[in-house]
Each structure stands twice: as C-alpha cells, then as structure tokens.
Amino acid sequence: MSEAREEILASIRRSLNRSRLDAARETELRERVAVHRRNLVPERAAALDDPGRVDLFVAMAEEVQATVARVSSPTAVPEAVARYLAAENLPADLVLAPDPSLDDLRWDARPLLRIRRGRAEAIDAVSLTPCFAAIAETGTLMLISGAVTPTTLNFLPDTHIVVVNANQVVATYEDGWDRLRTGGGMPRAINFITGPSRTGDIEQRIELGAHGPRRLHIILVDDPQKAGDGEDK
Amino acid sequence: MLATSGTFEANARAGLANDNLQRALALMRSGFPQRRRLAVERLPEFEALREIGKSIKDHTLEHLDFYLELFEENVLASGGQVHWARTPEEACGAVLAICRSVDARLVTKGKSMIAEEVGLNEYLEKNGITTVETDLGEYIIQLRHEPPSHLIAPAIHLMKEQVADTFRAEHRTLDPERSLAEARQLCDEARAVLRPRFLAADVGITGANFLVAETGSSIIVTNEGNGDLTQTLPRVHIVMTSLEKLVPTLEDATTLLRLLARSATGQEFSSYTTVSTGPRQPDDLDGPEQYHVVLLDNGRSALLASEFQDMLRCIRCSACMNHCPVYAAVGGHAYGWVYSGPMGAVLTPSLIGIAEAGHLPNASTFCGQCENVCPVKIPLPKMMRHWREREFADKLNPPVYRSGLSLWAWVARRPALYHALVELASRALGWLGRGRGRFRTLPFANGWTAVRDLPAPEGRSFHSLWAERRKGGTGK
Numbered sequence: 217m218s219e220a221r222e223e224i225l226a227s228i229r230r231s232l233n234r235s236r237l238d239a240a241r242e243t244e245l246r247e248r249v250a251v252h253r254r255n256l257v258p259e260r261a262a263a264l265d266d267p268g269r270v271d272l273f274v275a276m277a278e279e280v281q282a283t284v285a286r287v288s289s290p291t292a293v294p295e296a297v298a299r300y301l302a303a304e305n306l307p308a309d310l311v312l313a314p315d316p317s318l319d320d321l322r323w324d325a326r327p328l329l330r331i332r333r334g335r336a337e338a339i340d341a342v343s344l345t346p347c348f349a350a351i352a353e354t355g356t357l358m359l360i361s362g363a364v365t366p367t368t369l370n371f372l373p374d375t376h377i378v379v380v381n382a383n384q385v386v387a388t389y390e391d392g393w394d395r396l397r398t399g400g401g402m403p404r405a406i407n408f409i410t411g412p413s414r415t416g417d418i419e420q421r422i423e424l425g426a427h428g429p430r431r432l433h434i435i436l437v438d439d440p441q442k443a444g445d446g447e448d449k
Numbered sequence: 450m451l452a453t454s455g456t457f458e459a460n461a462r463a464g465l466a467n468d469n470l471q472r473a474l475a476l477m478r479s480g481f482p483q484r485r486r487l488a489v490e491r492l493p494e495f496e497a498l499r500e501i502g503k504s505i506k507d508h509t510l511e512h513l514d515f516y517l518e519l520f521e522e523n524v525l526a527s528g529g530q531v532h533w534a535r536t537p538e539e540a541c542g543a544v545l546a547i548c549r550s551v552d553a554r555l556v557t558k559g560k561s562m563i564a565e566e567v568g569l570n571e572y573l574e575k576n577g578i579t580t581v582e583t584d585l586g587e588y589i590i591q592l593r594h595e596p597p598s599h600l601i602a603p604a605i606h607l608m609k610e611q612v613a614d615t616f617r618a619e620h621r622t623l624d625p626e627r628s629l630a631e632a633r634q635l636c637d638e639a640r641a642v643l644r645p646r647f648l649a650a651d652v653g654i655t656g657a658n659f660l661v662a663e664t665g666s667s668i669i670v671t672n673e674g675n676g677d678l679t680q681t682l683p684r685v686h687i688v689m690t691s692l693e694k695l696v697p698t699l700e701d702a703t704t705l706l707r708l709l710a711r712s713a714t715g716q717e718f719s720s721y722t723t724v725s726t727g728p729r730q731p732d733d734l735d736g737p738e739q740y741h742v743v744l745l746d747n748g749r750s751a752l753l754a755s756e757f758q759d760m761l762r763c764i765r766c767s768a769c770m771n772h773c774p775v776y777a778a779v780g781g782h783a784y785g786w787v788y789s790g791p792m793g794a795v796l797t798p799s800l801i802g803i804a805e806a807g808h809l810p811n812a813s814t815f816c817g818q819c820e821n822v823c824p825v826k827i828p829l830p831k832m833m834r835h836w837r838e839r840e841f842a843d844k845l846n847p848p849v850y851r852s853g854l855s856l857w858a859w860v861a862r863r864p865a866l867y868h869a870l871v872e873l874a875s876r877a878l879g880w881l882g883r884g885r886g887r888f889r890t891l892p893f894a895n896g897w898t899a900v901r902d903l904p905a906p907e908g909r910s911f912h913s914l915w916a917e918r919r920k921g922g923t924g925k
Binding site for chain 1: 603605732736
C-alpha cells in the first residue's frame, strides 16, 4: 500500500497516542457495524398506521412541490400519466424504465403515448420509473440503480414521473435500509429524491428546475394487487 | 488558493463599504436563521439528535484508523479505488493522474470544499484540463474568478444584477438583447449552458458530505441535481474528500442527514441525497466505469486528540456563519480563504497557520450563537480562545498589544494596586465627565468612541461600593 496511506494511519495513531487497535477491539467494532443499530428515530412517521403513513408521505411530498395523483389500481396508471401530460401541456413521448414491474400496466390502452424503454438520453423530455421505497417522514422517494432502473431517468428529463405502490411507503429512512439489505448487495447509486430540482443560489430565491427535473409527479397506487377497471378514485 | 486572511481588517472594511454585499447579507440575515428555526421546531427530537450526532462523530474520530481501513476495504470490494493524500499537492496529483489515464479534456465538478481547499481547478487548468463548476453558485463565482463566500451558498455575496452582468460578459454567443432581469431567467440560462457540458465531460468530480465505512459509500447532498449529473454521465467519477467525513454505518449517516438540511437551509431534507458505491455494475445501463475516492489529510490527523479535535465533527452545514453577527456584517470574503464564519475562524488557522490567520479567531463578539446552533455541538468560541492563546504564546500579536496585555496582567495580579488604580481612574473620569455624564472622545480610546459615547463613571468603583456595603454602609 502507498506511503501516504501508511503515514496518515501512523499520524492518526500518534495523535491518539496508541498503536493499531488490538484484534478483540476490532472485532467488537466490526460487530457494532454489522448489527445496524438504529439511533434515535423521530416519532413523526414511526408511530403511524398504514393509511396514516401514506397520507403523511403525500402531504410531505406536496409540501416540497412534488405533485401527487392517487389511483386505485395499477391499471389506472397509463390513464393518469396521459392526463398529467395533457394537463401540463407536455409531449406524449415517454422513456420508461425497462423494469418488468411496469410491463403489466396496460400501456396499449393509451395508444397515443409513445413509449421507449431504456436509459434516458439528452433529448428525452419525460421519464417514468418505479421506486424502491417511499419515505413518509419527509415525502422522499428512494430509487436504486440497476439493470432495469437506470439512474439517468431520474435526472436528465425535464419531467420525472414515479409510480409508487402504497405498500412501498415506509415510515423512515431506516426502514428503507432494512428493505435494501434483504435484497442483497449495495446498488451503485441510491437516490433519495425529495421534490423537484431547485436552487436558492441567486438572492436565496427558490427556483425549481436548476439542473435536474423541473417537475416531479408521483402516481400513488393505493391497491397495487387490485386488477381494477382502470378508473381513478 | 492564496490566502488574504492576514489583511482581515482591510477586507472587512471593504466588505462594510460594499453596497451590493450589504444588500445580499441583509437577505441572508432574514432568510437562513428563520428557516432553520422553523424546521427545528417541527422536529421535537432535534436536540436529542444533536447529542447523538456529536457522539457518532466522536466515536468515529476515536477509532478513525479502524474505520478508514474498513472504508477502504469496502470501496475496493465494490470495485472502486482509494487514493490517500497527505497534502493538497498529493490530492491534486492523484486527480491529474486519473484524468490523464483516460485522456480527459473536460471535467465537470459538483460542489466540493476540499477541491477549493487544495486549489484543484487552478491545478487542472494549468495542466491543460478544462474544469467546469456545475453548482449554480459555484459556476457564477468560477466565471467571476472569485472564491466561495459561504459553505453552501457560494455566491451569496452577489445580487442578481451582478450575476446578469457576469452572464452577459461570459455567454457571448447568446443574444445580447436577451432579458436577464429575473432569477428564473438566470437559472434557465445556466441550465441551458451547462447541460452540454454535463453530457460531454470525460470525468466528473464531486465532494462528499459523508463516507460510510460499512459499505464503502460516499454520500452527497444537493438541491440542484448537478452532483448527480456530474457523477452519472462521465466515464469516471472522482470523489474529493477528507478523513473526517467518515461515519460507521448507514444508520449513523441517516442521523446526521436529519441534522444537516435542517441546520443548513431549514429544509426537512434536501432535494437529492445520493449514496454512491463503486462503479457501474455489470448489468447497469448507465453510471461511471471507474469510481475513485481521493482522501485528503492536510493536517487533520494531527488535530486528533488536540484542543481542536472537536472541529473535526463539522458537517459543513453553515449554521454557524448564518447566525454570526460578524459574518453577517462583513461577508465571507473578508475571512480571506476557503472557509469563513466561525467554523472558518477555527479551521483556517489549523490549515494555513495561525501566523497568517490570526485575525480570524479574534473577529468574534463571543455571543455564542454559533455553538448554540451547531448540529454537532462544536464549542467554537472556546476553540477561538485556544487560538488566541496560541497566538499569544507564539508571540504573533503586535508589540503594543502584547505589552498592553502584559501590563494589564501585571496589575491584575496585584489586587491592592489594581483597586487603587481603578478607584483613581473612576474618580478622575467621574470628575472630568461630571458635566455631560459621557465622553465623546477619550485619548487612547478613539477606536471605541468613534461610534459611541463612553458613559462617565459615577465616581466610585464597584469594588469600593461592595466593600463599603459589606462593612455595613449603605453603598451610596
């Protein structure tokens, strides 16, 4: 290993007035890391029941200028997407995450939506992705990178639409970590997204759409198991 | 970057006389502190979280060698690389070597105070590599060739008309008649100008708010999304960071994240918090092919277990400067280097030396607000006192100041003489000021009386009144 590395570690130990920790102490510390002990978790979201948690997520997301549409079942998603794009006067061209969870949505029911699957390119104006989890505490989406969920979809297009199933809404970030750890290793990127891109760098005035999406639209599916008739609540 | 901390007094005078700066600082005073207060009031656990945040950082610092090795082990396991750098030169050299290895011509940068600390942009430019800052505030000051004046709002010293002038001067291919009157238009223009740069960059450099030993991850917190475009689009992602950003676990990082945005901007959570672990994985459709962490020491390891160790807890939220009456009066540039406000007054002397930065720990009213709002309870005023002591011990103060202090100390150690002199002085001043009851000017105290009157003493010292009262007198 490098000379700089050895010298920095030696300098740290010199300051702390000790040599390298003994094996027993190192094992203790490794165990401290391995148990993923939670520190104090705020009660705000932790104390809520399922519907309360979803409501808090929606309220907190709207507070930071995300927009939320609630639909009863997955089949209603394409309709909600089309309606949102029309209302915002946006083109009906979408790039969709190649995630199989989006395959079952009946896109053929909205033939005017032009859909491409894959990562985002510079020309893409609207993306649609699933999420890994949604954090009620602060209205935060938790997205992870992977073969079917490329990160560029979250940042390049002007408009980012995210489908959230109600059973993906967890109370706290810690719940998100727990879900992640049951799923295997760390993805390259975990994106916690709380509202659209913004900046306050000019006279501290908040302007949306600094470099990332100008609009963040969340379609919340209240009953993800229901194969409904496509009608909104 | 060349420090001008040695001329703090002149810098501060220039700041006080700068109308644009004073207007910009007035916006800051009415903004950040109130937003922080509201966010803190909404989270009943905030005070308890401060104590836990402090203990997480203290625990990590006490076992820093262990956690650094664990961090490195996990970065390597995820396919990334760690470059240890003792000095700014080594850090710059490591970045240049990585850039050269991929023939990089264009580098995009997210916000990194470590990059500012080591003077990375200048260094890369000197070596033929174009670097483009992508955080809006950093981009503005890069165009103006200025250092940042604030930790999280680097262009906070500017009004929008100044930004418009800068954009007009620098974006020469755009229509000179275009309107740039509104912040919205300035943001849109920066977005349009920078987007092709994001897409064309060979290397993306970001900082890190936290490093996680458990997973070998780096975490950045932004609102603009520039950091994410910077680290996702190019072939290579370099994280510029320093030893003390480390925490043991994701849970520990989470606790500090709950403190960070609330303390900084008063947000519940910043728009984007991103955890990066290694390069693109085999099936990933995007992301960098290489992931490098440049770990800077630059004197930090020597601060451990010293009277300045507490400073290594700092999470760079900027609450201390947002609440500082001195910062709010003179602005960040007066501090003359990368870090400003109370955290800069403590950190700068340890990085560039107390001989150069001696003014900074003296530029304080000791009101204590910085310590009160610090999310990890850093005793900033106490450490400024430590620097003053060290400055005196190193004989760095001017001779008049030193002999004045020595004289005062000599008198103060002789109570009888001290009381006699005080009694004499208060009687004399009381007699001299008996007409108006105050002094407009006083010899040797012009600096003090220039902006206020000195009330004339009543003619007796507190000590003598107290002594009389204890003897049974009325004290009148």
